[in-house]
Amino acid sequence: MLEAREIMKILPHRYPFLMVDRILELEDDKKAVGIKNCTVNEPFFTGHFPELPVMPGVMIAEAMAQVGGIMLMASRKGQELVPFLAGISNLKLKRPVRPGDQLHITVEMIANKGGIGKVKGVAKVDGKLVAQAEMMFALVPREKAKV
DSSP: OBOHHHHHHHOOOOTTSOOOOEEEEEETTTEEEEEEEOOTTOHHHHHSOSSSOOOOHHHHHHHHHHHHHHHHHHTTTTOOEEEEEEEEEEEEEOSOOOTTOEEEEEEEEEEEETTEEEEEEEEEETTEEEEEEEEEEEEEEHHHHTO
16 A cells, blocks of 8 residues: 555655545556545636536546556656656546545556556446546656656
8 A cells, every 4th residue: 555655756746736645556567556535625626617516537537547657657666767648548437526536546557568558547436437548658767757
């Protein structure tokens, strides 16, 4: 299990864009399970939508991507790499995510060659599918990424 401080050692994201609160399971280059607690205080709920707050689909996809990036980096400890999202395909948004929901995100490796990784992500709330996608990552040396 990884908590927020450990996640921030792996990912360069910070508030308000760190979209993973905890990693519950982690198998190097195979699978990761993470959670995102969606609170009414999230900045995106203010404008999306004021009368009916709904988490933007791109933010759900970003949360899945961050769990994927953590999985890809887990087996590369000590390597100064940054996982950049390079593509999303087959994104499907099934249900709205609202304040108070907890996203339960599972990502599994599809392919991993050199500095490129492809994962499948699934996000659920209360066991019900809210989103799924395939995501591709480029693992870039930190000095080249200027992060």
